[in-house]
Amino acid sequence: MRRFTVVLGLLALCSALLLAPVALAGKAKEGWGPTSSWIGRYHVKVLKGGASGVRSGELTMFIQEEFPGSEEPAGILNLRTKHNNDVVYLKELHWSGQARTAVVKGGSFLGPTIGKFVGKMRSPGKLVAGVSTKSLGSMKLSFSRFSKKPTP
Amino acid sequence: MSGARKLKILLLGLAVLAAAVVLAACGGGSSSSGSISTSAESEEIEDWPLFGRDRDNTRFATQDEVNTENVDELGEAWSTGLGPDQYLMESFPLVLGENVYVTTSTDEVMSINGKTGHINWTYTPEVDFSQSTGVGGYGITVNRGIAAENGKLFVLTFDNKLQAISQKTGERLWSSEVEDPATGAYESMAPSTYDGKVYVGVSGSEDGVRGKVSAYEAKSGKKLWTFYTVPKQGEKWVPKGGGGGTIYMPPTIDPKTNTVYVGTGNPAPVIVGDKRPGKDLYTDSILALDANTGKLKWFHQEEAHDLWDYDAESPITLFNVEIEGEMKRGLAEAGKNGLLFLLDAETGEDLFPPVGFVKRHHTPPTKKGTLECPGALGGSQYSPLAYSPETQAVYVSGVELCMVLKVEYENHNGEKEFAGDRVVPKEEEKTGTFTAVTVNNGKVLWKHKMPTPMDGGATASAGGLVFTGDQQGILYAFDAKTGDDLWQADLKLAFGTAPIIYSIDGTQYVLATIGGAALTASEELGEIGARVVAFKLGGKKLPPGPELKG
Numbered sequence: 001m002r003r004f005t006v007v008l009g010l011l012a013l014c015s016a017l018l019l020a021p022v023a024l025a026g027k028a029k030e031g032w033g034p035t036s037s038w039i040g041r042y043h044v045k046v047l048k049g050g051a052s053g054v055r056s057g058e059l060t061m062f063i064q065e066e067f068p069g070s071e072e073p074a075g076i077l078n079l080r081t082k083h084n085n086d087v088v089y090l091k092e093l094h095w096s097g098q099a100r101t102a103v104v105k106g107g108s109f110l111g112p113t114i115g116k117f118v119g120k121m122r123s124p125g126k127l128v129a130g131v132s133t134k135s136l137g138s139m140k141l142s143f144s145r146f147s148k149k150p151t152p
Numbered sequence: 153m154s155g156a157r158k159l160k161i162l163l164l165g166l167a168v169l170a171a172a173v174v175l176a177a178c179g180g181g182s183s184s185s186g187s188i189s190t191s192a193e194s195e196e197i198e199d200w201p202l203f204g205r206d207r208d209n210t211r212f213a214t215q216d217e218v219n220t221e222n223v224d225e226l227g228e229a230w231s232t233g234l235g236p237d238q239y240l241m242e243s244f245p246l247v248l249g250e251n252v253y254v255t256t257s258t259d260e261v262m263s264i265n266g267k268t269g270h271i272n273w274t275y276t277p278e279v280d281f282s283q284s285t286g287v288g289g290y291g292i293t294v295n296r297g298i299a300a301e302n303g304k305l306f307v308l309t310f311d312n313k314l315q316a317i318s319q320k321t322g323e324r325l326w327s328s329e330v331e332d333p334a335t336g337a338y339e340s341m342a343p344s345t346y347d348g349k350v351y352v353g354v355s356g357s358e359d360g361v362r363g364k365v366s367a368y369e370a371k372s373g374k375k376l377w378t379f380y381t382v383p384k385q386g387e388k389w390v391p392k393g394g395g396g397g398t399i400y401m402p403p404t405i406d407p408k409t410n411t412v413y414v415g416t417g418n419p420a421p422v423i424v425g426d427k428r429p430g431k432d433l434y435t436d437s438i439l440a441l442d443a444n445t446g447k448l449k450w451f452h453q454e455e456a457h458d459l460w461d462y463d464a465e466s467p468i469t470l471f472n473v474e475i476e477g478e479m480k481r482g483l484a485e486a487g488k489n490g491l492l493f494l495l496d497a498e499t500g501e502d503l504f505p506p507v508g509f510v511k512r513h514h515t516p517p518t519k520k521g522t523l524e525c526p527g528a529l530g531g532s533q534y535s536p537l538a539y540s541p542e543t544q545a546v547y548v549s550g551v552e553l554c555m556v557l558k559v560e561y562e563n564h565n566g567e568k569e570f571a572g573d574r575v576v577p578k579e580e581e582k583t584g585t586f587t588a589v590t591v592n593n594g595k596v597l598w599k600h601k602m603p604t605p606m607d608g609g610a611t612a613s614a615g616g617l618v619f620t621g622d623q624q625g626i627l628y629a630f631d632a633k634t635g636d637d638l639w640q641a642d643l644k645l646a647f648g649t650a651p652i653i654y655s656i657d658g659t660q661y662v663l664a665t666i667g668g669a670a671l672t673a674s675e676e677l678g679e680i681g682a683r684v685v686a687f688k689l690g691g692k693k694l695p696p697g698p699e700l701k702g
Contacts, residue, residue, distance in 0.1 A: 107292075
């Protein structure tokens with residue numbers, strides 16, 4: 001009986017491990033929830049500027065098609081310090097309830113992971129998030145959507 | 153410096169002096185910096201004042217302190233990082249006096265002391281980077297450098313602003329919008345300057361942006377003229393949502409003939425051609441325009457009715473050559489279709505049949521998908537050629553990267569409908585070539601198979617050397633005449649540009665801007681970052697890369 005339970009347990013664990021990527025992939029496709037609720041352009045208000053003193057910024061959220069052919073939700077985050085324009089890329093978008101998370105990539109959507117984005121959707125088009133990168137440190141940013149179109 | 157070399161330089165100097173007298177007598181244009189030469193066979197200068205150093209855009213440095221005999225003594229003089237979270241480096245720097253001027257992929261302009269690497273000042277423009285398409289549809293931003301004239305530096309920002317800033321302080325002097333970002337257009341190119349004018353194009357053929365070349369007044373930013381490379385949407389061959397023929401690299405200007413030479417990009421829709429009948433002029437073409445009016449003098453189309461994204465993207469190199477006893481003014485351009493074009497600069501006619509420098513086999517794409525070589529990334533991207541008047545050879549950076557192209561009537565990657573699909577098969581090799589081709593006979597002088605795609609171009613010198621870098625981060629110095637691999641340095645960051653060469657207080661520096669190209673990022677070819685590294689004789693030795701096999 002005990003052996004049967006152990007085998008069942010192992011089977012359940014294996015199934016969970018096998019299915020997890022599928023479940024995650026499904027979630028990633030949803031990005032930050034129903035498409036219309038997050039795609040577009042956002043003004044960034046800096047609540048805490050981090051080690052490099054981020055002063056302002058802008059966020060664009062959209063569906064990115066990367067070669068070879070995969071569609072992924074993604075974002076471009078531009079953060080300005082006194083002497084730098086930082087352009088970083090949001091990938092691996094997940095959501096659960098109000099929570100909105102992403103990894104931060106440098107250089108391109110396929111670039112190295114350099115930080116993370118952990119936020120809360122307060123209302124459609126309104127987000128507050130902690131964003132951290134290796135170089136800029138930890139920032140607290142508020143986002144408000146001003147256009148539902150991701151292009152100018 | 154050897155006696156023979158001194159004599160050669162003296163003779164070249166005399167020849168240039170004579171040419172300058174003739175030019176002045178003819179009222180020819182001049183650069184206002186006073187040190188900018190009109191051709192490679194010209195006075196010795198210490199700076200690197202133009203994109204390709206001289207008016208002919210040869211990337212040939214007249215310094216010979218570093219040469220084939222002593223290049224193994226080349227080592228790092230200084231190395232400077234370009235800021236937090238800076239990735240990718242397609243910026244081709246200038247050197248004016250003691251300072252190096254370089255841009256970052258996010259449009260900062262930096263003045264760096266050429267002797268020490270100390271950053272003097274940084275100009276940080278406010279730029280809208282929000283466009284979701286960007287370079288090649290990857291949302292990537294790059295900036296390929298600045299132009300300079302009369303104490304002003306000129307930079308194009310991603311959101312289509314031409315800005316003039318003070319060379320001394322980095323203070324902004326004026327800003328003009330060259331295109332509405334709502335069209336999908338963006339900027340990645342360096343502008344060119346000549347005779348009080350700044351010459352610019354716009355990028356974004358894949359998104360159906362309408363290509364154009366414009367001239368602006370350097371003093372004020374006022375637009376003087378525009379030449380559109382393709383008709384408006386809905387007119388002639390251009391379908392609704394289509395266009396193309398955009399510009400990615402700075403025009404080359406010949407003061408002797410007052411001509412602006414520029415290459416144009418692909419037609420849009422890119423892979424699918426059934427909505428755009430005919431040759432799709434003037435896409436994938438080399439254009440010769442009047443520098444004062446923008447009037448077309450001639451065109452040479454490299455790929456008629458392009459179905460493979462084969463831009464004429466790289467900048468034009470000019471040269472003087474004797475062919476069968478007759479002196480010719482020639483030009484060279486390495487096309488994305490994997491062919492090097494050697495043309496008569498006065499007429500646009502072929503001097504020799506085009507020379508292949510990578511694998512070439514392509515057929516019209518189908519709905520099923522076909523393997524095409526070169527792929528849509530091209531056999532040579534924006535990479536500038538180098539030309540050595542000593543070997544009479546141009547040096548070509550090649551990309552060996554075939555792709556499956558497929559006709560698809562869907563919206564892709566933010567591009568317009570009917571753009572088609574492009575996929576690099578997983579098993580496909582991603583290598584490169586580096587080829588020397590002599591311009592007096594159109595023959596391959598030597599050729600290396602390189603371990604990675606070659607993106608960024610080459611630089612030659614009177615020291616008998618030609619420099620180039622690869623995606624592993626290896627900087628190579630080859631013997632320009634024989635192709636012998638004489639020296640390497642492993643810089644650990646991928647190349648997306650060619651080195652420059654300058655001298656300060658009698659010391660010659662070879663400077664590399666490293667960090668990778670958009671191609672590096674999109675194809676995951678190497679380490680990305682943003683750094684400037686200067687080399688001099690007796691500097692800190694860096695380890696070499698793996699031995700070249702081809």
